[in-house]
């Protein structure tokens with residue numbers, strides 16, 4: 001009789017999630033924070049475009065699944081404002 | 093002298109088509125544009141062409157350094173070449189001086205690198221991989237120092253342009269664990285050894301806008317997520333007699 005392979009600890013998987021968010025071309029963002037909060041995996045930070053932001057949950061879920069994990073993913077990232085500056089020049 | 097600056101625009105095929113509207117009018121606000129790296133998502137020539145679409149036709153000089161994202165595809169030479177062909181001056185251990193309506197601007201630029209800051213800086217000790225990491229930072233800082241040293245006394249204003257931060261001040265808001273990957277104090281040491289009026293950098297998306305080197309030179313983090321708009325404008329008034337605005341310049345002759 002063989003026992004099932006124990007799952008990789010989630011803390012290890014989160015390392016790979018963060019790496020993948022940087023290197024997977026769908027997201028391509030190095031600076032995101034990925035943490036476990038309760039039963040959820042939460043992603044925070046700033047991502048340049050809404051299109052990249054829209055891919056975060058599925059990319060994270062793929063990496064989790066590849067390591068035997070299935071848990072809710074919450075995307076708390078934001079995209080930067082791109083409007084013209086509204087403040088006067090800084091005098092230096 | 094009005095200097096517009098922004099970094100970390102991370103342009104890619106999926107970028108919002110409206111993102112460039114404010115940049116098209118930057119000449120109304122400034123005499124020159126500085127781009128503080130991470131111009132592209134992954135550093136491909138196709139993404140470089142998007143940068144050119146937005147900045148190649150700006151009617152004022154555009155001076156840039158590359159960031160780590162611009163190196164990811166390992167085609168940074170092509171990216172640099174394309175940008176330069178379009179009239180964007182790309183600096184990597186280089187210096188440029190340009191005459192603007194309000195005076196002569198000198199810019200020394202370098203990408204920079206990590207390594208950390210006093211009390212928690214990486215040291216070239218032990219494994220050769222660790223030494224390579226630190227030696228790259230040292231090399232980059234030496235390039236910056238050399239570029240700053242090439243700026244002539246005729247400059248009215250001097251700016252050091254980089255992607256990585258020279259100070260932990262502007263990293264405030266980033267997790268301290270990653271500070272060694274966000275900048276190096278060796279960059280500040282190079283700046284403080286010369287006469288510089290302003291340091292501009294990006295890279296720290298969750299950082300803080302304003303800081304200073306240990307020598308007191310103003311440092312501004314212009315990463316777009318930090319400034320929350322398309323660019324920031326700095327107004328540096330050249331002082332009479334060619335003295336820098338910080339009053340630290342030593343007149344030659």
Ligand SMILES: [Fe+2]
Nearest residue numbers: 100130161295
């Ligand atoms: Fe960036």
Ligand SMILES: [Fe+2]
Nearest residue numbers: 130159160295
């Ligand atoms: Fe960066």
